[in-house]
Amino acid sequence: MKKRYLYLLLAPGFLFLTLFMIIPLLLTVGSTVFRDGGFSIGIYTQFFKDAYFLDILGTTLLVSVMTTLLCIFIGFPVAYYLSKQPPRRKGIMLALAIFPLLTSSVVRSFSWMIILGKNGLVNNLLTSFGLVKEPISILYTPTAMIIGLVHLFLPLILITLVGVMESIDHDLVQAAQSLGASKLTAFRKIIFPLSIPGLIVGSILVFVGSLTAYTTPALLGGKKRVVATFLYQNAITLNDWQAASAIATIMMIITFIVIGLMNKAAAKFKPKE
């Protein structure tokens, strides 16, 4: 293809993204360090000395790490089970897992408000069985956020892992068994290590997703803030554009660091050439 045509095809999309994504992002990042005609990272040192912000950052990281770990521990065995099912049943079960993924996050978080609230399903069950006297508070705690986020992102790690496990040649497992490995050993030494790159990709999606999620913490977290809701609060409620820009920059930097590190780890586990 002639170069001229190539540019013609790529230019509109490229210009659009540059104008409406790259430039605003760069300007935002720039505005936090170039102020009053000088360069200063003062705003960040302020942030990282502020106990309130550190608390929010801590909650966010804790919630994200817990969500990711839970998704891995729940997702891995279920994905393994799914990958072993006959095609028809596997298709139906995958569809049932994908359905929540395509459903609005508002709807899904709202469903947990019904379940976890003071008069919700969980508290009704607990009180009617006499397990607790007073309704316990689950809603508006980090636990509720974690439950909501696991519900939000579990399908993501499931489908990623099923994809990876399906692509593992069944002959490999049989080869291991013919060489004396038990089913468990074959899982441990063949399926598990070969699934790790997929596990890492899935974990990136979950971790970054949890780190930057807005709807679920906003609905289930109550007064407990995370970085995303804090950004919104600063921008819209407090109109503190400086602070909001700095938070946005911090979020992007954390996201890119996580993606970079995990990709590096994934590359390490990929079979070498």
Add this chain to the structure above:
Amino acid sequence: MDLLQLDNISVAYDQQYILKDFNLSIEKGHLISLLGPSGCGKTTTLRLIAGFLEATDGKFSFGGQDYTRVPINKRNFGFVFQSYALFPHMSVFDNIAFGLRQRKVKEDEIKKRVMNMLDVVSLSGFEKRFPQALSGGQRQRVAIARALVIEPDLLLFDEPLSNLDANLRVNMRVEIRRIQQELGITTVYVSHDQEECFSISDRVAVMNKGIIEQLDKPSVIFQYPKSEFVARFIGFNNFIDFQQREDEGAFHNLRSGDYQFHAAKVPGMPVSMKGAIRPDDIIAGTLQEIQPGDNVLTGKVKVSTYLGRSYQYVVVTPLGEFTVNKEMQQPYLSGQEIRLLFPSEKLVLVE
């Protein structure tokens, strides 16, 4: 004494039998091939022996013990896959060492045996490579080394050469035969390529629809197929149906229509009313070269094709069409009348 024995084995999927009342026994130290078209049950038989699938019925004994319900990982059989099935996340060394590690062999012993095995398959110096960095032939040799290093009681090959190109295939099959004979290891080999099977086997079992049609030495099968299926499969393209047969002395005297044939008696071969012969074994000649008589038919050339070394003709005779090959400079013309001679020692009776 047979090392391996399959007694009345049946395998069924969804009520459909792949193998039914299947019997096979293999002598220690032999290489036996299972040969047949796809869907004949050869791979099923191999996977059953390996333990990848269980018989619905019947008994599998090995070395005098009942192996029917022994799980795969306790059988100590080496299996070489068509896809090689090398572990992509392990180096060549770790791939070969895998089975030894399952057997809790000490690391220094493992190192010695893996290196020795790499030497056997001519891959010394490749131990640190990963499967992705090897050629097809090298991968195949790693797969063989991995199966051999555990000193298996039985070695199983599932179409191991079908992913290689033609030249490499020939080299690898010589290699497989060499290693098998050097180590004296009993081997079952599955392929749909008859040349491959004939060239490396002590015995060949030609399979069709879940049964063994013939189990013999390659040279015997090549000359004396027992059934029409085997005959067709190995290239006996010409058949004659007879109406009368008398067995006299060293010959069967046969009659089809007005024509008289003689076929040499072969001990152990079926006696039937159907004769088969290869296109290479029919002798074609002009009306002057071959005189009419017994074992001779006159016909007209219908199609002539050039095969390189010879010409192939389809000849229409009163007993039907026959395919015949002949090396010659000047080919016969279409429509030309010629005579065909069926040598009595080449005409075999099949069931």
Add this chain to the structure above:
Amino acid sequence: MKNKNPGLALFTFLVYVFLLGPLVIIAVTSFEPGTVLKFPPTGFSLRWYKNIFEVDMFMSTFKTSILVSLLGNLIAILLGIPAAYALNRASFKGKETLNALFLSPLLIPGIVLGFTLLKYVVITFHIPVYAALLIGHTVIMLPFIIRVIGSSLAGFDFAIEEAALSLGSSRLSTFFKVVLPNIKSGIIASVLLAFLESFNNVDISLFMTGPGVSTLPIQMLTYVENYFDPTIAAISVLLMLITAGFMFLIERLLGLTYFTKQ
């Protein structure tokens, strides 16, 4: 080889209860006749479904959402198809970087994207909120278009295109007559996926609300923060029905394997 593991099967079942149970509960509570959400519901009534159509805010934001998703989709398609074609057809320097750029809206936190759009597109450049909303949604739809159509094009044999060219067809008409019909299902599926992504979006729309401009998810979010009646449950059921319909179409067009591929 049967793989029977009752423990794992039970665990999987429980996980599915966890995944789908909440959605079932929403659906059930939407029929509550009373004014407060309860599970189990105290009776059966469709009054909250009726309420959706009577509350003006829901209807107007629903219209905005649909309009923005459709228009944004159209723009994203117009920008995305040529780019996806160029990225798959030709090899050139910087191709990987460009590909990464086109997919990057998937990785950049939506909330950050929304904020920067508000700050620089709406406030600095004085672009109306409605237009900015459309721009933001187009940005997040673009990677879906590029990725799905890209994988359709990756499976397309470009020799067919060359055959058409050799038979005298022009480049442009070859694209419309030969290439497009062959990636049709990929295009439709990408449109559906992008639509769902845009229609359900909160992170961008959150910042792009102004006088008379808001999307349905944002309206729902505001409503939930203030009221706890079954209207939202009723809307959720309608949204789930739409999602199920879309999923059925996507499955028909791409097969579910699309979701398990990376």
